Amino acid sequence: MPTWLIVVVVILGVIAALNLAVLALDRRDRRAEAAWKRTLPDSVRRRTESGPRRDSGVDTPPWVVEAERRRRQTDPEYRTRLLVAELIEIGLGRGFLTRTGKDRRTREIGAELHAMGGKRKMVQAHDDVQAVLGRGPDRELELAWDGIGDWLG
Secondary structure, X not given: OOHHHHHHHHHHHHHHHHHHXXXXXXXXHHHXXXXXXXXXXXXXXXXXXXXXXXXXXXXXXXXXXXXXXXXXXXXXXXXHHHHHHHHHHHHHOOOOEEOOEEOHHHHHHHHHHHHHHHHHHHHHHHHHHHHHHOHHHHHHHHXXXXXXXXXXX
16 A cells, blocks of 8 residues: 555544544533523523514514513512622622722622612522622622621621
8 A cells, every 4th residue: 555545544534533522522512501501590591681572583662672671670670680690790800809899889789789678689699699600709799798788798
């Protein structure tokens, strides 16, 4: 068998092996992403799904969108979901504690949650944040909220 034919067969074998490895990694990444989405609390999942919807290719009329927006503004659960989603974004981004102390927006959100439902509402939001971010960042959140209402960090 000629040498050039052996080289071509080996190269084709390596290319096939690399393609299989890429497919396996892609499949693993898709599974990991699907598993991560299943762990998101309902409050975050609903926030990402909110907004004007399209039904069979027809835009929702503007007055319906406006009525939905007004309803959401007065719905305390919707406001809570938005605040929790913002906390998750803060936790993933800059964190709840800064070099100079506690993040100002994190404390504002904590105060608003306390005004909406007291410590119970804050604990509910904390649990949602912990479900997404884990134990490290949730401890930072506890420290950032220290002194808001009955909350002790």
